[in-house]
Amino acid sequence: LKDEDETLILEMLEELHAADVADILETLSSQQRRKLIELGSKGFDPEVLSEVEGEAQDDLYEHMPNDLIADAVTELDTDDAVYVIEELGDEDREEVLRALASDDRVAIEESLSYPEDSAGRLMQRDLVSVPEFWTVGQTIDYLRSENSNIPEDFYDIFVVDPGHRVVGTVPLSRVMSSKRAQTIISIMNDDPHIVDASAEQEEVAYQFTKYHLISTAVVDSAKRLVGVITVDDVVDVIEESAEADILALAGVREESGLNESFIEIVKGRFTWLFINLGTAILASVVIGLFEATIEQMVALAVLMPIVASMGGNAGTQTMTVAVRAIATKELNASNAVRILNRELMAALLNGGILALLSGLVAMIWFKSVLLGSVFAAALIVNMFFAGLSGLLIPMTLHKLDIDPAIASSVFVTTITDVIGFFAFLGLAAIFLF
Amino acid sequence: LKDEDETLILEMLEELHAADVADILETLSSQQRRKLIELGSKGFDPEVLSEVEGEAQDDLYEHMPNDLIADAVTELDTDDAVYVIEELGDEDREEVLRALASDDRVAIEESLSYPEDSAGRLMQRDLVSVPEFWTVGQTIDYLRSENSNIPEDFYDIFVVDPGHRVVGTVPLSRVMSSKRAQTIISIMNDDPHIVDASAEQEEVAYQFTKYHLISTAVVDSAKRLVGVITVDDVVDVIEESAEADILALAGVREESGLNESFIEIVKGRFTWLFINLGTAILASVVIGLFEATIEQMVALAVLMPIVASMGGNAGTQTMTVAVRAIATKELNASNAVRILNRELMAALLNGGILALLSGLVAMIWFKSVLLGSVFAAALIVNMFFAGLSGLLIPMTLHKLDIDPAIASSVFVTTITDVIGFFAFLGLAAIFLF
Incomplete structure (x- = not known):
C-alpha cells in the first residue's frame, strides 16, 4: 500500500x-x-x-x-x-x-x-413492535410507512400489550406468508424467548446457541420491551468467550491478542509467569527434601521430570475437558460423580499402560528392576491424582464463582508436579536404599 | 426422574x-x-x-x-x-x-x-428464490401461496436469472417495507455473498462472522443456486471449531467430550500421552548427558525443573496466541516479522525480570552467586527460544498444511525442555567446576 x-x-x-x-x-x-x-x-x-x-x-x-x-x-x-x-x-x-x-x-x-x-450493552434499541389487536395488513402498512424508528434489518416482530410488555413474537417470514386479514395474535409464538437487560452476555449466547435463535426481545426490570439482540452480535460473544477460555487456559490475559500494544502483552503474560515461578519453586522445594537420596543415585534426577511431565499432561487433558464442559453446561452436579468415576478409570488405564512401557524403558536404561518399578508406581499414582485434580479443581472453582479457565491450570500443574516428585523420590527413598 | x-x-x-x-x-x-x-x-x-x-x-x-x-x-x-x-x-x-x-x-x-x-453438508435445500422481473407484490403473493417448497423460517430472498444463478439477495425486512409495485431488482443487493457448496465449513463461518451475515446462498460448481446456509448452523460450526482448538491444544482428540464413550476417551488421550512420553524421555537423555555434573552438585537437579517449566509456560503462551491468530486470520506473512520482533522483545523483557528474581532466590537458597547467575542466564536463553518457537512452529505447521492447534504443543514443549536442561546444565558444567 x-x-x-x-x-x-x-x-x-x-x-x-x-x-x-x-x-x-x-x-x-x-x-x-x-x-x-x-x-x-x-x-x-x-x-x-x-x-x-x-x-x-x-x-x-x-x-x-x-x-x-x-x-x-x-x-x-x-x-x-x-x-x-x-x-x-x-x-x-x-x-x-x-x-x-x-x-x-x-x-x-x-x-x-x-x-x-450485560445484555443491555449488546442490544439494539430500534425494533418493530406492534399491538396485539393488529392484523398482518396493518403491520405491513406500518412497515411501509418510512417511520424512522424502523431499523433497516430485523427478523422478528414483537407483539406487546398496552404496558409495552412482550406477549409474543412473529418471525418475519410468517408475517410474509400470511394473508392481510389475519390477526397478529393468531400467528404469533406466545411463549417467546425473552432476555433480561441485566443478564450476562454469555448466558444470552448460551440461549441463542441452544434454541437456534435469530433475535430475542430484551426487557427491563419491569418486563417492558427495551431492545432486541440479534444473532450477529451473539456470534461475536461466542467467539470472544471461546477465545478468552483458550487464552486463559494458556495463562494469557483475556484482552491480549495480536493487536495489543507491547506493554499490554508483557503485562498480560507476566502475572502468569510470575505465579508459575512460585509453583515451580514449590516443586523444587519438594525435590530439595530428597537431595540426599538424589546424591546416592543421580538416575533419579534424570527420570523425575518424566513423572511430573506425564502427570501435568494428563491433568491438563482432563482439566481442559472439564473447563469446556462447565462452560457449555454439560457438566453439573447431577452427572459429576459418574464423570469422575469415568475420568479416574481412564487415568488409571492410561497410567497403567504408560507406566508399564516407561518402567521397562527405565529398567533397561539404568539396568535396575527396582528403579523401573518405583518409576512405574510413581507414574500411576501421579496420573491418578492428575485425573482427580483435573476434574475437581475446575468444579470447585466454578462453585466458588471463580472462572475455572483462568485459575485451574496453576493448581493442576502444581499438584501434578508436587505429587510427581514426591511420589517418585519418596518411593525411591523407601525402596531403593 | x-x-x-x-x-x-x-x-x-x-x-x-x-x-x-x-x-x-x-x-x-x-x-x-x-x-x-x-x-x-x-x-x-x-x-x-x-x-x-x-x-x-x-x-x-x-x-x-x-x-x-x-x-x-x-x-x-x-x-x-x-x-x-x-x-x-x-x-x-x-x-x-x-x-x-x-x-x-x-x-x-x-x-x-x-x-x-463442506458447505454442501451444512446447507438447507428449501429456500425462496424469485426471478429478477418480479415485483414485491408478486413475491408476497407467492409466499402466501402455501407452496410446500417454502421453508418455515427464512431471512433472505434470492433473486435468480433464468439459469438459476444468483444475481442478488433481498433481506425480508426490505421486502416488507417496500411498496407492492416496486420491482425486486430495484431493492436487491446486487453484490451478494455466495458460498460454494464445496467450501469448507470453517471458511463459511469466517465469512458469516466477518460480514455479520444471517443467511447466504450456496451454489454448485456451475454457479447454480442449490441451497442456503443460515446463521444458526454456523453458530454450531464456530463453537465446534473453537472447542476443537481448545481440546487439541491440550492434547485431547477432537471428538472427545463429556458424552464420549469410555473407550473413546481413553484412546483419544492415549496418543498424546504416548507422544509426550517420547519427548519427556528425550529431555531426560539430555539430563543424562550431565549425570557427572549433577553428581558434583545436587542443587542443579533441584533447580533444573524451574528452567524447563518457565520456558514451557512462556512458549505455550506465545504458541496459543499464535494458533488463535492463525485461526482467525489475524496472523499472516505480511505482519509476521513485526509480530516476531514484538514476541521476542516481550520474551526477553519478561525473561529478564523473572531471571533476576529467580536468580536471586537461587543465590540465597544455595548461597552461591555463580549458581544464581548460571540459573538466571539459562532462564533468559530458554525464554528467548520459547518465544521464538512459540511463534515459528505454529506458522511453519500452518504453511505445511498441518493443523497448528494439534501439533504445536509437542514441538514447543520439547524444545523448551531440551533447551532448558541443556542451557542450565551446560552452563553449569562450564562455569561452576
Whole structure:
C-alpha cells in the first residue's frame, strides 16, 4: 500500500466493506495507519469504527476528529454506537456525547447504564413492535410507512400489550406468508424467548446457541420491551468467550491478542509467569527434601521430570475437558460423580499402560528392576491424582464463582508436579536404599 | 426422574423444547436413557434427533425403531436430516434412506455427495428464490401461496436469472417495507455473498462472522443456486471449531467430550500421552548427558525443573496466541516479522525480570552467586527460544498444511525442555567446576 494517489485510495476505501477496511487498518504499521486515518477518515464507512480492534482501534479513535466520530456514531445502530463510546477515552467520550442529538445521547446513556458485558450493552434499541389487536395488513402498512424508528434489518416482530410488555413474537417470514386479514395474535409464538437487560452476555449466547435463535426481545426490570439482540452480535460473544477460555487456559490475559500494544502483552503474560515461578519453586522445594537420596543415585534426577511431565499432561487433558464442559453446561452436579468415576478409570488405564512401557524403558536404561518399578508406581499414582485434580479443581472453582479457565491450570500443574516428585523420590527413598 | 407415570412423562416431553429433551437424554445414565427412549421415542419432537450428542445420540439412534427415525427425518430440514443420516450406522442408514419419499431421499443423497465438513453438508435445500422481473407484490403473493417448497423460517430472498444463478439477495425486512409495485431488482443487493457448496465449513463461518451475515446462498460448481446456509448452523460450526482448538491444544482428540464413550476417551488421550512420553524421555537423555555434573552438585537437579517449566509456560503462551491468530486470520506473512520482533522483545523483557528474581532466590537458597547467575542466564536463553518457537512452529505447521492447534504443543514443549536442561546444565558444567 503506497500513499501516492490520495483520490485512488479514497475511492478504493469507499468500495470496500467496513470489515475489510478495518482489516487493512489492523495490518498496517502504526505510521502507515496514521497516514491513512488522516487521509481517509472522512470517507470511512461509520461501521469501520465498530469493526476495528486493538492498537488500530486506539489509533483510529485518537487521530480521528471527535466531530467525525460523533457523525459516525449517529449513523450506527445503538449496539455498535455503545461499543464505540465505551472504548473512547474519558475526555473524547464526553465531547462525542455532547455532539450527539439528544435522543441518540439518551439512548446510548441508557444502554451504558446497564453493567458491562450485560445484555443491555449488546442490544439494539430500534425494533418493530406492534399491538396485539393488529392484523398482518396493518403491520405491513406500518412497515411501509418510512417511520424512522424502523431499523433497516430485523427478523422478528414483537407483539406487546398496552404496558409495552412482550406477549409474543412473529418471525418475519410468517408475517410474509400470511394473508392481510389475519390477526397478529393468531400467528404469533406466545411463549417467546425473552432476555433480561441485566443478564450476562454469555448466558444470552448460551440461549441463542441452544434454541437456534435469530433475535430475542430484551426487557427491563419491569418486563417492558427495551431492545432486541440479534444473532450477529451473539456470534461475536461466542467467539470472544471461546477465545478468552483458550487464552486463559494458556495463562494469557483475556484482552491480549495480536493487536495489543507491547506493554499490554508483557503485562498480560507476566502475572502468569510470575505465579508459575512460585509453583515451580514449590516443586523444587519438594525435590530439595530428597537431595540426599538424589546424591546416592543421580538416575533419579534424570527420570523425575518424566513423572511430573506425564502427570501435568494428563491433568491438563482432563482439566481442559472439564473447563469446556462447565462452560457449555454439560457438566453439573447431577452427572459429576459418574464423570469422575469415568475420568479416574481412564487415568488409571492410561497410567497403567504408560507406566508399564516407561518402567521397562527405565529398567533397561539404568539396568535396575527396582528403579523401573518405583518409576512405574510413581507414574500411576501421579496420573491418578492428575485425573482427580483435573476434574475437581475446575468444579470447585466454578462453585466458588471463580472462572475455572483462568485459575485451574496453576493448581493442576502444581499438584501434578508436587505429587510427581514426591511420589517418585519418596518411593525411591523407601525402596531403593 | 422416576419412570412410574408414563403418560405424565410423555406429556412433559411434548411440552419441552427439543434442545431440552436432548439435554435430559444426555444427563441420564444409559439405563434410564434406554427406558425413556422405549417409552417416549414415538412422542419425540423430530428435532431431538438432530440436537442430541455423544453417547446419548448413539443410544437413541440404536434403540429407536428405523421407521420412526425415517418419519422424523422427513419432518426435519435438509441440513438436520443430513446430519442425522451421517451419524447413523451403515445398515440403519440404508434402511432409513429406503423408507424415505424419493424426493427427500434424492435431496439428502445430493447433500451427502459433498465432502464432509463442506458447505454442501451444512446447507438447507428449501429456500425462496424469485426471478429478477418480479415485483414485491408478486413475491408476497407467492409466499402466501402455501407452496410446500417454502421453508418455515427464512431471512433472505434470492433473486435468480433464468439459469438459476444468483444475481442478488433481498433481506425480508426490505421486502416488507417496500411498496407492492416496486420491482425486486430495484431493492436487491446486487453484490451478494455466495458460498460454494464445496467450501469448507470453517471458511463459511469466517465469512458469516466477518460480514455479520444471517443467511447466504450456496451454489454448485456451475454457479447454480442449490441451497442456503443460515446463521444458526454456523453458530454450531464456530463453537465446534473453537472447542476443537481448545481440546487439541491440550492434547485431547477432537471428538472427545463429556458424552464420549469410555473407550473413546481413553484412546483419544492415549496418543498424546504416548507422544509426550517420547519427548519427556528425550529431555531426560539430555539430563543424562550431565549425570557427572549433577553428581558434583545436587542443587542443579533441584533447580533444573524451574528452567524447563518457565520456558514451557512462556512458549505455550506465545504458541496459543499464535494458533488463535492463525485461526482467525489475524496472523499472516505480511505482519509476521513485526509480530516476531514484538514476541521476542516481550520474551526477553519478561525473561529478564523473572531471571533476576529467580536468580536471586537461587543465590540465597544455595548461597552461591555463580549458581544464581548460571540459573538466571539459562532462564533468559530458554525464554528467548520459547518465544521464538512459540511463534515459528505454529506458522511453519500452518504453511505445511498441518493443523497448528494439534501439533504445536509437542514441538514447543520439547524444545523448551531440551533447551532448558541443556542451557542450565551446560552452563553449569562450564562455569561452576
